[in-house]
Amino acid sequence: MSVAQDAGTKAGRAPPRARRGIGAALSALFGRAGGAEAPTAGRSRLVGYLFLSPWLVGFVCLTAGPIVASMYFSLTDFNLFSKPVFVGFSNYHRLLFEDPRYRTALGVTLTYVFTSVPLKLTFALLVAMLLNRALAGIGVYRAIYYLPSLLGGSVAVAVMWRKIFAYDGVVNDVLLWFGVDGPSWISNPDYALSTIVMLAVWQFGSPAMIFLAGLKQIPRELYDAASIDGAGAWQQFWRVTLPLLTPIILFNLVMQMIGAFQAFTPSFVISNGTGGPDDSTLFYTLYLYEEGFSHFRMGYASAMAWVLVGIIGTATAVTFITSRYWVHYGDQ
Amino acid sequence: MGMISRRGVLAGGLGGALSLAMPAVLRAQGKQRIRYAGFVQSDGELKTLLASLNAYMAKHPEVEIVAEMTNFGSFIDKLATETSGGNAPDMFSCNVDITDEYSRRGVLRPLTAYVPQPMDLTDYAQGAVKAATVNGQLFAFPNDAIGPALVCRSDAFKKAGITMSNQMWTWEQLAKAATDITKANGPRYWGLEDSGSNYIPCELFMRGRGKTLFTPDRQIGFTRDDMAEWFAYWDRLRKSGGCPPADIQASVNGSDITTFLVSLGRAGMTAALTDKFAGMQALVSNSDLFLQMLPNGFDGGPMKQTHFVYAGNSTGLTAKSPHADRMVDIVRFTQKDPEGSRLRYMGSGMIPCSRATRELVGAQGTDVDRKIIAYVEVLQKEQAAPRSPGVVGMSNMLRRMNEAVAFGRLKAQDASAQFIEEAEKRLKS
Numbered sequence: 001m002s003v004a005q006d007a008g009t010k011a012g013r014a015p016p017r018a019r020r021g022i023g024a025a026l027s028a029l030f031g032r033a034g035g036a037e038a039p040t041a042g043r044s045r046l047v048g049y050l051f052l053s054p055w056l057v058g059f060v061c062l063t064a065g066p067i068v069a070s071m072y073f074s075l076t077d078f079n080l081f082s083k084p085v086f087v088g089f090s091n092y093h094r095l096l097f098e099d100p101r102y103r104t105a106l107g108v109t110l111t112y113v114f115t116s117v118p119l120k121l122t123f124a125l126l127v128a129m130l131l132n133r134a135l136a137g138i139g140v141y142r143a144i145y146y147l148p149s150l151l152g153g154s155v156a157v158a159v160m161w162r163k164i165f166a167y168d169g170v171v172n173d174v175l176l177w178f179g180v181d182g183p184s185w186i187s188n189p190d191y192a193l194s195t196i197v198m199l200a201v202w203q204f205g206s207p208a209m210i211f212l213a214g215l216k217q218i219p220r221e222l223y224d225a226a227s228i229d230g231a232g233a234w235q236q237f238w239r240v241t242l243p244l245l246t247p248i249i250l251f252n253l254v255m256q257m258i259g260a261f262q263a264f265t266p267s268f269v270i271s272n273g274t275g276g277p278d279d280s281t282l283f284y285t286l287y288l289y290e291e292g293f294s295h296f297r298m299g300y301a302s303a304m305a306w307v308l309v310g311i312i313g314t315a316t317a318v319t320f321i322t323s324r325y326w327v328h329y330g331d332q
Numbered sequence: 333m334g335m336i337s338r339r340g341v342l343a344g345g346l347g348g349a350l351s352l353a354m355p356a357v358l359r360a361q362g363k364q365r366i367r368y369a370g371f372v373q374s375d376g377e378l379k380t381l382l383a384s385l386n387a388y389m390a391k392h393p394e395v396e397i398v399a400e401m402t403n404f405g406s407f408i409d410k411l412a413t414e415t416s417g418g419n420a421p422d423m424f425s426c427n428v429d430i431t432d433e434y435s436r437r438g439v440l441r442p443l444t445a446y447v448p449q450p451m452d453l454t455d456y457a458q459g460a461v462k463a464a465t466v467n468g469q470l471f472a473f474p475n476d477a478i479g480p481a482l483v484c485r486s487d488a489f490k491k492a493g494i495t496m497s498n499q500m501w502t503w504e505q506l507a508k509a510a511t512d513i514t515k516a517n518g519p520r521y522w523g524l525e526d527s528g529s530n531y532i533p534c535e536l537f538m539r540g541r542g543k544t545l546f547t548p549d550r551q552i553g554f555t556r557d558d559m560a561e562w563f564a565y566w567d568r569l570r571k572s573g574g575c576p577p578a579d580i581q582a583s584v585n586g587s588d589i590t591t592f593l594v595s596l597g598r599a600g601m602t603a604a605l606t607d608k609f610a611g612m613q614a615l616v617s618n619s620d621l622f623l624q625m626l627p628n629g630f631d632g633g634p635m636k637q638t639h640f641v642y643a644g645n646s647t648g649l650t651a652k653s654p655h656a657d658r659m660v661d662i663v664r665f666t667q668k669d670p671e672g673s674r675l676r677y678m679g680s681g682m683i684p685c686s687r688a689t690r691e692l693v694g695a696q697g698t699d700v701d702r703k704i705i706a707y708v709e710v711l712q713k714e715q716a717a718p719r720s721p722g723v724v725g726m727s728n729m730l731r732r733m734n735e736a737v738a739f740g741r742l743k744a745q746d747a748s749a750q751f752i753e754e755a756e757k758r759l760k761s
Contacts, residue, residue: 077761080412080413080415080416081415081416081438081439166583167580167583184582184583187579187580187581187582187583188578188579188582272585272588273405274728274731274732276582276735277578277579277582277735278582278732278735278736278738279732290725293412293413294725294728295725295758296412296724298416
């Protein structure tokens with residue numbers, strides 16, 4: 001931007017060229033340009049709307065509409081069959097102060113988020129560093145390591161996980177070779193959540209690929225300089241790799257954290273949709289689903305959804321605010 | 333890549349519009365399109381149901397029946413979602429709880445006007461008809477006749493030297509038999525699956541104590557001590573080895589017979605409704621299964637028949653559907669027509685609610701069919717009243733409380749108090 005344009009912006013006026021551009025766009029969209037409108041402009045606006053309409057209709061009907069509706073339902077007693085009855089904030093009051101299962105679900109979910117996300121990111125970084133080496137056929141290795149991520153969120157993999165960790169599953173068969181009679185990992189409240197955390201960690205492919213892209217952006221010269229200064233492998237990782245990778249870590253952390261708060265499928269499949277045993281895998285979204293679709297308390301479920309939005313928003317905001325203390329950008 | 337022409341876009345749009353308009357096209361052709369949603373207990377039941385519906389459509393080319401069948405757990409959620417979205421199926425499967433809930437909500441059509449013509453229910457199991465009646469109005473036509481039972485493995489009983497004769501017995505005798513079977517059948521094998529999470533045997537347990545789970549006027553029919561004793565009974569069985577440990581039992585999905593320990597050859601008995609029997613026998617190839625009554629009382633107390641016969645699967649019609657007469661005719665065809673009912677029931681594992689159809693299946697069916705019919709006949713001789721509908725989510729509540737006791741998080745008395753508190757809240761809502 002030139003100095004003149006900059007001055008114009010600061011004075012609160014759009015630069016002439018930009019103003020023409022915005023004015024033209026507004027004119028095309030809302031037809032508020034001064035003067036008479038050429039017939040071709042009206043036609044082209046109509047065509048624009050026509051092409052925009054599939055997305056616009058989808059957004060209004062399938063996204064914005066349900067969001068607004070769920071906000072309203074969260075303030076009602078709504079059982080799916082009768083008309084919603086407005087009850088103010090009583091759903092929110094009940095879930096925050098009167099529902100012990102809600103607190104259980106929140107506790108399970110927070111435990112899952114705070115264990116699965118750091119473990120997954122650590123594992124993903126380790127794998128990315130292994131895949132960053134110049135080896136013959138490295139592309140094949142990368143594809144193989146990414147495969148679990150492609151499969152990981154599916155019901156089929158959760159079913160497979162169930163088979164592996166069941167009482168008569170593969171894990172216990174292997175343990176039996178060593179004379180150990182293992183527990184039923186998925187149906188014992190002491191271990192059930194751990195198996196779901198392990199399933200999440202196994203889905204490391206996506207963050208690993210992003211880490212790999214970040215590792216490739218770090219200039220080789222920095223390692224050479226560190227090596228000349230006497231830095232060993234650990235020092236190079238701690239002083240060069242990790243600081244320069246922090247923007248990528250931030251991105252992965254936020255994305256994985258949001259995903260972990262919304263986790264549903266593994267718990268639903270592994271616990272047969274119950275959140276058991278003894279509510280040990282009762283994820284927030286599973287409890288929400290149960291309240292809405294099994295107990296027909298759609299108003300209460302909507303309130304739960306909005307509290308989850310608040311929790312995820314707060315966690316994301318805290319992550320971004322604290323990032324100024326630990327994220328290092330190259331130009332800083 | 334070539335550009336998409338305007339003509340191509342128009343053709344695509346027209347195609348999409350046509351597919352959306354298919355129901356209207358069917359109407360224009362004079363075809364009635366009827367959505368029939370429901371739950372089935374086995375592949376056999378699905379096949380026979382589809383065969384009978386196809387036979388009906390062959391006889392009535394003007395009708396298209398779209399069958400939307402799934403298992404019970406998925407069906408409940410799907411039905412609720414579709415109904416609330418104004419997209420309820422025209423006709424759908426009901427059990428006693430669905431019939432109660434959906435009739436009170438005004439979703440189901442009253443069917444009393446169709447009795448006795450064209451639907452004569454005189455020879456139906458009257459417990460089933462009664463269970464499908466709410467406030468004096470019939471709301472569903474019963475498809476089958478089922479009753480509570482213990483599904484037992486012959487090999488396990490033989491090894492333990494126990495013979496059963498379908499006579500009444502006590503809950504204490506059941507506990508002893510379970511422990512004996514565990515001892516006789518070796519490690520990692522248990523006499524009886526933990527049924528503390530199952531409200532059907534729980535209902536019989538309460539009846540044995542002179543109570544019920546719920547009363548006909550939608551009240552709790554038992555005390556805190558009654559339910560505490562129920563949880564304690566299973567806790568004692570776990571500790572004596574008659575039942576599997578909590579973590580083994582927690583791997584069983586109550587609506588999936590393939591996960592039952594009896595099906596897997598890891599337990600000798602499980603409490604179930606008779607409509608699961610045929611599917612379980614199909615899974616168990618190395619032993620005959622047989623049906624045995626659950627206990628009817630306690631040591632030193634009176635013995636009174638507590639079992640009931642009712643329909644596990646009835647068909648209800650949506651009040652807003654414009655095809656009521658046609659749907660009643662479809663039900664009549666599958667339940668009473670000689671050809672339709674033969675296709676519907678032979679090999680399905682379902683025992684028809686109509687005695688005439690039941691005798692047909694008994695004469696031409698398999699040994700498994702005959703075992704179920706014989707058991708249902710025993711119950712029918714002196715049957716108790718069908719259970720009253722409970723509250724939404726009751727099964728889940730009972731499972732959670734039983735698991736909490738099993739894993740040592742709650743004492744039986746506390747689990748009972750919590751169950752009652754949650755049930756009372758739901759009764760009020």
